[in-house]
Amino acid sequence: MRxxxxxxxxxxxxxxxxxxxxxxxxxxLQYARKYYILNMFPYPSGSGLHVGHHTGYVASxxxxxxxxxxxxxxxxxxxxxxxxxxxxxxxxxTGQHPAITTEKNVNKYKKQFQQIGLYFDWDRQINTSEPxxxxxxxWIFLQLFNSWYNNRTQKAxxxxxxxxxxxxxxxxxxxxxxxxxxxxxxxxEWNSFTASEQQAKLLHxxxxxxxxxxxxxxxxxxxxxxxxxxxxxxSEIGSYPVTRKKMKxxxxxxxxxxxxxxxxxxxxxxxxxxxxxxxxxxxxxxxAEIIFSVLSVQGKSDQIIKxxxxxxxxxxxxxxxxxxxxxxxxxxxxxxxxxxILIDYIHKARNxxxxxxLAESIFLTGIFLDAYAIHPFTGAKLPIWVADxxxxxxxxxxxxxxxxxNSRDYLFAQSFKLPSxxxxxxxxxxxxxxxxxxxxTLINSSFLNGLSVPMAFANIIQELVRKKxxxxxxxxxxxxxxxxxxxxxxxxxPIYYKEDGxxxxxxxxxxxxxxxxxxxxxxxxSGEPPLSNALNWTTPEGYPLELTTMPxxxxxxxxxxxxxxxxxxxxxxxxxxxxxxxxxxxxxxGAEHATGHLLYARFWTKVLxxxxxxxxxxxxxxxxxxxxxxxxxxxxxxxxxxxEFVSFHLKASYDVVAIHVPIKFVHKHILDIEALKKWRPEFxxxxxxxxxxxxxxxxxxEKMSKSKHNVVNQDTVIAQYGADALRLYLMFLGPLxxxxxxxxxxxxxxxxxxxxxxxxxxxxxxxxxxxxxxNSKEITKTMxxxxxxxxEAIQKCSFNTAVSSLMICLNKLSAHSKVEKSIVEKFILLxxxxxxxxxxxxxxxxxxxSSIRTVSFPDWDEAYLVETxxxxxxxxxxxxxxxxxxxxxxxxxxxEKEVLIDTIIQKWLSGKTVKKVIIIHRKMIxxxx
Numbered sequence: 001m002r003x004x005x006x007x008x009x010x011x012x013x014x015x016x017x018x019x020x021x022x023x024x025x026x027x028x029l030q031y032a033r034k035y036y037i038l039n040m041f042p043y044p045s046g047s048g049l050h051v052g053h054h055t056g057y058v059a060s061x062x063x064x065x066x067x068x069x070x071x072x073x074x075x076x077x078x079x080x081x082x083x084x085x086x087x088x089x090x091x092x093x094t095g096q097h098p099a100i101t102t103e104k105n106v107n108k109y110k111k112q113f114q115q116i117g118l119y120f121d122w123d124r125q126i127n128t129s130e131p132x133x134x135x136x137x138x139w140i141f142l143q144l145f146n147s148w149y150n151n152r153t154q155k156a157x158x159x160x161x162x163x164x165x166x167x168x169x170x171x172x173x174x175x176x177x178x179x180x181x182x183x184x185x186x187x188x189e190w191n192s193f194t195a196s197e198q199q200a201k202l203l204h205x206x207x208x209x210x211x212x213x214x215x216x217x218x219x220x221x222x223x224x225x226x227x228x229x230x231x232x233x234x235s236e237i238g239s240y241p242v243t244r245k246k247m248k249x250x251x252x253x254x255x256x257x258x259x260x261x262x263x264x265x266x267x268x269x270x271x272x273x274x275x276x277x278x279x280x281x282x283x284x285x286x287x288a289e290i291i292f293s294v295l296s297v298q299g300k301s302d303q304i305i306k307x308x309x310x311x312x313x314x315x316x317x318x319x320x321x322x323x324x325x326x327x328x329x330x331x332x333x334x335x336x337x338x339x340x341i342l343i344d345y346i347h348k349a350r351n352x353x354x355x356x357x358l359a360e361s362i363f364l365t366g367i368f369l370d371a372y373a374i375h376p377f378t379g380a381k382l383p384i385w386v387a388d389x390x391x392x393x394x395x396x397x398x399x400x401x402x403x404x405x406n407s408r409d410y411l412f413a414q415s416f417k418l419p420s421x422x423x424x425x426x427x428x429x430x431x432x433x434x435x436x437x438x439x440x441t442l443i444n445s446s447f448l449n450g451l452s453v454p455m456a457f458a459n460i461i462q463e464l465v466r467k468k469x470x471x472x473x474x475x476x477x478x479x480x481x482x483x484x485x486x487x488x489x490x491x492x493x494p495i496y497y498k499e500d501g502x503x504x505x506x507x508x509x510x511x512x513x514x515x516x517x518x519x520x521x522x523x524x525x526s527g528e529p530p531l532s533n534a535l536n537w538t539t540p541e542g543y544p545l546e547l548t549t550m551p552x553x554x555x556x557x558x559x560x561x562x563x564x565x566x567x568x569x570x571x572x573x574x575x576x577x578x579x580x581x582x583x584x585x586x587x588x589x590g591a592e593h594a595t596g597h598l599l600y601a602r603f604w605t606k607v608l609x610x611x612x613x614x615x616x617x618x619x620x621x622x623x624x625x626x627x628x629x630x631x632x633x634x635x636x637x638x639x640x641x642x643x644e645f646v647s648f649h650l651k652a653s654y655d656v657v658a659i660h661v662p663i664k665f666v667h668k669h670i671l672d673i674e675a676l677k678k679w680r681p682e683f684x685x686x687x688x689x690x691x692x693x694x695x696x697x698x699x700x701x702e703k704m705s706k707s708k709h710n711v712v713n714q715d716t717v718i719a720q721y722g723a724d725a726l727r728l729y730l731m732f733l734g735p736l737x738x739x740x741x742x743x744x745x746x747x748x749x750x751x752x753x754x755x756x757x758x759x760x761x762x763x764x765x766x767x768x769x770x771x772x773x774x775n776s777k778e779i780t781k782t783m784x785x786x787x788x789x790x791x792e793a794i795q796k797c798s799f800n801t802a803v804s805s806l807m808i809c810l811n812k813l814s815a816h817s818k819v820e821k822s823i824v825e826k827f828i829l830l831x832x833x834x835x836x837x838x839x840x841x842x843x844x845x846x847x848x849x850s851s852i853r854t855v856s857f858p859d860w861d862e863a864y865l866v867e868t869x870x871x872x873x874x875x876x877x878x879x880x881x882x883x884x885x886x887x888x889x890x891x892x893x894x895x896e897k898e899v900l901i902d903t904i905i906q907k908w909l910s911g912k913t914v915k916k917v918i919i920i921h922r923k924m925i926x927x928x929x
Contacts, residue, residue, distance in 0.1 A: 001766075004758035006722030010837045014114060020851075021122060029580045035072040036581050038560055038620070040589025040597070041079045043103035043552075045086060045245050049112045050711035051742065052629035052704035056588045058727045059626060059736055059799060061118045063586060066794045069857035075581060077563040079126035080106050083134075084552045085221065085229075088489040093522045097487040098521075102129055116723045117836045124566040128555030129489070133562065134573035135512030138494040140604065142505050143611055144208035145495075149256035155610035156256075162205060163198075166190040171201075177256035177912075179204040179211070182813050187314075196500035207253045207607065210503050213482055214326060214350065214392070217245035222530075223486040224249065224524040226551065226596075233351070244350040250483040250493065252549070254603045258282050258476040261602055269622040271737075274594045281595040283477025288312035288461055290375040290400070290470040294329070295381065297439070298336040305329060305373055305384070307477050308395030312464065313456035316401040316445040319419045320383045321373045322366070324390040325349035333369050342367055342386070349388035349870060357388045364415045365389075376469045377446065377750065384640035387412060393479050401585055418616065460899040483551060488521045488530035489494050490549030496539045496911065502544070506825050513545070537740070557604040560584055562617055572737060573614070579859040582616035588781070598623075623795060627731075627739040628703045633710040634666040635659065635698035636676070643682070646689040648696040662709040663698065671695040673874035701741055702929070712742060724835035725751040731799035731834060753807055754838055757831065760810060761842045764819045782812045786866035790830050800832075806831060821846070826858040874899055875926045881908050884925075892919050899925055 037060050042053070064076035080102075087098040099529060113120060128132050142186050147156045152175045165174050170186040184206040192200065201211050216225040220240035229235060230242045265275045272853055287310035294303040305321060324347040335564070342543065345367055366387035373382045382400075390399055390406055401418070404411040412418070447463070448456040464470030492513045494506040506513060518532035524532045531537055531546045537545050551848075554844050565577040598620070605619045618826050621775040637646050646654050665675040673695055677684050688695050704711050715727050728744070729747040733740040786809040793802035809827065813819055824846065832839035832852055843852040871883045871893075882904045896917045899905055905927070912929040917924050 001759070001762040004755050004838070006724065006754070006837065007719075009841045010115075010117070010723055011838050013837050014117075016840075017119075018114070027110045029576065033072045034581060034585075035067040035074045035349050036583070036585045037074065038077040038563070038584045038587045039076075039078065040587075041081050041556070041559060042109065043077065043081045043084055043086070044102060044109050045110075045706075046090070046101065047242060047706050048105075048108050049714055050704060050706070051714050051717055051730070052711065054116055054714065054726070055629055055730050056118070056590075056626040057113070057118055057734070058730050059624075059797065060588050060793060061120075061727075062731070062833040063797075063798060064119060065836065065853070065856060068853065069829070069832070069855065071856065074565065075124070076120055077124040077126075077566075078118075078120035078122070079559060079563070080109065080128065081552065081559075082106065082129035082554050083490045083549075083555060085223070085487065085489070088219070088487055089631045090520055091489070098623040099129065102127075109120050113279055115718060116714065116726060119836070121563075122919050123561050126243055126559060126562050126566055128491075128559065130573075131512040131514050132493040132569075134555060136562065137491050137550065137558070138511050138513060139508060139572060140608070141208060141491075141550070141554070142494055142508065142828065143613075144607060145206055145505050146504075147207045147611065148205040149207065150924055151176040151177060151255065154260070155609050156207060158611070159202060159206065162202070166198075169546065171331045171735050176205055177253060178210075196498075196502060199500070199502045199504070206748065207256065207484065208250060209253065210248060210250055212246055213249045214244050215247050215249060215482055216242050217247070218242045222486060222527075224482065224483075226553075228294070232478065233349075234424075239398045247484075252483050252603070253480050253482040254599070255476060255478060255480055256476055256583075256853075257603055257606055258284065259474075262604060264602075264618055268618060268620070270620075271591070271623065271625055273717075274598070274625065277594040278599060281478055281599065283475075285310045285477075287473060287475060288470050289396070289473040290376065290464060292376060292382070292400070294384070295372045295374065297371045298333070300332075303329065303332075306396045306397050306401045308473060309400060311402070311405060312470070313407045313445070313448055313451075313453060313856075314377075314402045315377065315400065315460065316392075316448065317384060318400040319403060319413065320374060320385060320389050320401040322385045322387050322399050322401050323369075323411075324392040325386055325388055326392035327386070327390075329371075329384070333371065336707060342369075345388075352388060352467070354391055354393070357391060364747070365499070366412065368416075368417060376464075376467070378779065378900050383418070385412075385416070394477060395475055397569060410480070410735055416621060445860070451694070452577065453746070469666075484548040485551050486523060486529040486738065487517070487549050488518060490551065492531070493546035493555050494550055495546040497544040497546070498543055504543075505541060510539075553597055553600055557600045558586075558608075559826045560601070561608075571618070575615075579719065582614065583618060584620045586622050586624065587620040588624045588626060601914065627735070627737050629733075630701050630739055630741045631704045631710045631712065632663065632699045633702045633708045634661050634663050635700065635887065636661045636671060636695070637698065642684060644687045644689065645695065647691040647694070647697045650689055651698075658698065660710070661710045666697050669696050669699065702737070717747065722754070723752045724754055727836075728753070728803055728834055732803040734800055736797050738798055743867050746764065752805075753810070754835060756810060756814070757835075758842070760814050761828070761846065764821075764824050765846055767818045768821055779813065779816060779819060779823055780850075781864045782809060784827055784860040785809075787826065787830065787858050788865060794833070803834060806834070828852070829855060829858055870922050872906060873924045874902075875907050875924060876929060880924075881905065888922065895919055895925065 002306055011127070039057055039060050046284060060076060064074050067074045082102045087102055090101055091098045126854050128134060128137070130909050146159045146161055147163045149155070150157050162174070162176070166187065167190060170190055172184060172186070183201070185201070193201070216227065216230050216237045218240050219224050221235055221237070224240060224247065225235055232241060233242055235242055249848060262279060262284055265278060267273065287308055290307050290309065290312060292305045292307060294305060295301070303875045305323070307321070330346060333339070334346060366385050369386055371383045371384045373384055375382055388395060389412065399409070401409040402411060405415040427863050445456070448459060451459060461472045492515055494511060496506065497503060497641065516531070516537055518530055518533040520533045521530050523529055531547045531549070537543065561573045561578065564581045565571070565573040568574055601619050605614070606617060608614045635658045637648065637651045638644070638659050639646060640655045640657055646656060661671065662679065665672045666681070668750070673688055677686060702708050714726065725747055728750040732750060733746060765889060789805040790802045792801065793805065813823065813827065828839050828842050829852070840852050869885050869889055870888055871885045873880045874882050874884055882902065886898070896919065899917065900914065907925070909929055914927060914929050916928040917925065918928065
């Protein structure tokens with residue numbers, strides 16, 4: 001028997017599988033059963049993949065292999081989310097085109113995927129940065145631009161239907177999702193508008209629209225950043241300062257779909273935590289929008305402030321109005337008075353993250369605007385304040401301060417000694433700071449006195465509508481996402497501008513609009529985006545094209561559709577392919593995408609469904625979040641404002657900053673100082689305060705991450721233990737959904753298991769004769785029990801349980817000198833999804849001509865799962881004294897007789913009279929004495 005040489009075996013089968021993939025054509029769409037497995041595709045960075053990345057990929061590969069064995073038509077594709085800021089930053093630093101580095105990184109990722117034995121459908125590969133792909137991203141953007149949301153039909157419709165409504169009746173009777181400041185006009189007025197005026201009016205309705213928005217602006221990177229790209233006021237890439245800035249940006253009207261996005265979560269097989277995150281992000285709340293008139297200020301007497309509140313019945317407790325610093329009325333006061341204190345306050349507030357603005361310490365800040373609103377029912381003068389605890393993203397960016405019902409309002413009133421009416425009495429505050437009324441009724445509230453809260457809510461809404469000072473309203477916390485980025489490496493917008501400065505769509509036959517060559521990847525000297533550095537970035541007619549590009553999430557919002565029909569040059573996906581493959585049956589990826597990618601993909605799917613391009617309403621039927629792989633991080637302690645490091649046990653005497661250092665520089669907590677000095681130029685001249693002549697590092701367990709320099713390179717692990725051992729270990733570590741620490745001792749155990757499998761199969765093969773040996777009942781039973789456990793574990797994604805079952809099975813089989821060939825075949829088939837290389841080699845070694853990939857997964861026989869014997873716990877007066885094994889068909893009388901003559905039982909019964917023997921089948925026996 002030759003030794004198990006995983007290096008040679010894995011090289012051999014990688015070569016064979018590569019040839020097979022090159023020659024196997026697409027299977028026809030004639031299968032009764034399909035299974036679409038999807039991984040969240042990666043961004044191809046230059047540093048490549050580490051072992052932590054593979055948890056989800058190996059899991060999906062196991063599922064794909066299992067369903068192929070079960071006869072399903074399986075699609076398990078892979079592609080690359082290849083646009084993004086890192087490649088652009090590298091291009092700025094080196095001058096090399098991002099496409100070159102992206103291609104290099106993609107090839108590196110593919111090699112690493114293939115090295116670990118991932119059986120992806122590479123003939124369906126996509127790359128979001130290739131024109132053949134982003135042509136269709138641009139096409140989808142045009143569908144958004146050329147659509148509006150009809151509230152009557154509750155779906156998106158072509159903009160032409162809206163234009164026809166304007167021609168016939170104006171917009172007085174149109175029920176649409178549109179901007180708050182959308183002007184009303186008659187049919188006569190519409191028909192008299194110039195083309196430019198009509199285009200400007202349509203921007204209020206389009207699902208993709210252009211308007212001024214507050215954005216996260218990073219001067220150093222020269223671009224707008226998404227909220228998730230900003231950490232504590234600094235960019236995630238480079239840690240550069242980020243400020244809030246008002247800019248003209250493209251946005252997508254996801255708010256039109258808020259209700260549908262909420263409703264359709266119900267039937268999705270998703271983690272409850274993820275569904276709850278989306279519900280909270282969308283943030284549906286019912287209430288009223290109330291109009292407060294403003295007393296004449298700065299010579300202007302016609303101003304109003306609209307307030308959204310979920311508790312309109314508490315309006316008689318309103319003592320003041322508080323506005324967000326971004327509110328138009330605050331800007332009006334700042335502009336007209338020139339108050340530098342107010343202007344400075346507004347500027348500082350805008351640059352604070354929302355999380356900081358909601359912290360309790362912020363309640364102590366605010367400025368009285370020297371203006372008053374009129375209470376719409378009592379006529380009382382309510383002082384108007386600005387405070388940064390009010391966010392522009394909630395409601396209208398204005399709240400009516402009711403200290404008796406809201407903890408934030410109460411704290412604010414206390415801080416500035418504002419009046420605080422006690423409108424509702426109770427000793428029992430609710431979680432949000434509101435107070436329940438005594439016996440559930442309102443007092444001191446005019447015509448609402450004595451009413452329950454629900455009745456008061458209904459009555460105040462009715463009165464607001466009657467007096468034309470408000471209305472019932474459903475508010476959503478979700479806001480339309482900004483869709484513009486001041487970058488080069490992204491999808492160009494298929495938009496151009498005429499002399500009127502308004503956006504117009506390119507025709508579909510002009511797609512793709514390909515990224516041009518530019519003289520610099522940085523914004524130009526006037527601050528315009530990098531595309532302004534291109535020559536002749538215009539339409540053939542000479543109109544300027546849009547200079548910003550789409551964000552990274554544009555291509556990922558629909559990539560699951562392109563996999564279905566990756567090479568279709570005439571459509572983003574054919575109806576035949578989409579109807580066959582939809583929806584994704586199993587989607588695996590990180591939970592951090594719950595309120596970003598997952599929400600946007602659902603939004604785009606619904607728009608495409610409304611417009612009739614696809615049948616599915618939801619993209620992902622089942623969603624699974626894999627846990628993170630954790631590892632020890634090494635920490636060095638740098639004295640603040642000095643290039644000097646202090647050893648771990650001495651750091652308490654200094655003001656230090658902890659810095660992550662590569663774990664490869666650390667051995668048994670001792671730092672290789674020379675390696676650190678060579679690592680980064682800034683540390684070349686660093687000095688070190690040592691203890692006992694050594695620098696001791698600190699450590700903590702964290703997510704395995706390149707930024708923490710604690711990654712384990714997959715190439716190193718595979719070279720030492722093999723790809724199969726790594727695959728097994730990643731699954732054996734613990735439940736897939738939980739985070740787990742990396743430990744090389746564990747992978748050594750998986751390696752020993754594979755060596756044992758190798759020896760077992762070859763020893764078993766030596767014992768086979770020309771005639772099949774009769775197998776023992778015990779071996780057959782063991783195998784069928786294992787088939788059941790492994791099958792059910794795969795279906796539940798309990799891969800650690802499956803691997804454990806295989807290990808237990810091997811131990812039991814190895815205890816027999818002879819094992820029938822069919823049993824060995826079944827064992828190899830069970831192992832194949834987890835360790836495909838060794839399984840393929842062993843399958844060939846036992847003389848099987850066909851590829852193991854084409855063989856059916858074994859089924860278990862229920863007959864072998866029935867237990868014929870049962871070990872009964874035997875108790876005397878309720879205390880268990882021993883266990884006795886009986887055949888499950890043994891009569892009660894025989895059981896009782898055998899139990900009473902058992903030597904252990906006789907010892908415990910010595911001197912006692914047996915009153916009764918109670919037998920509970922397949923559970924226990926109790927002797928009453």
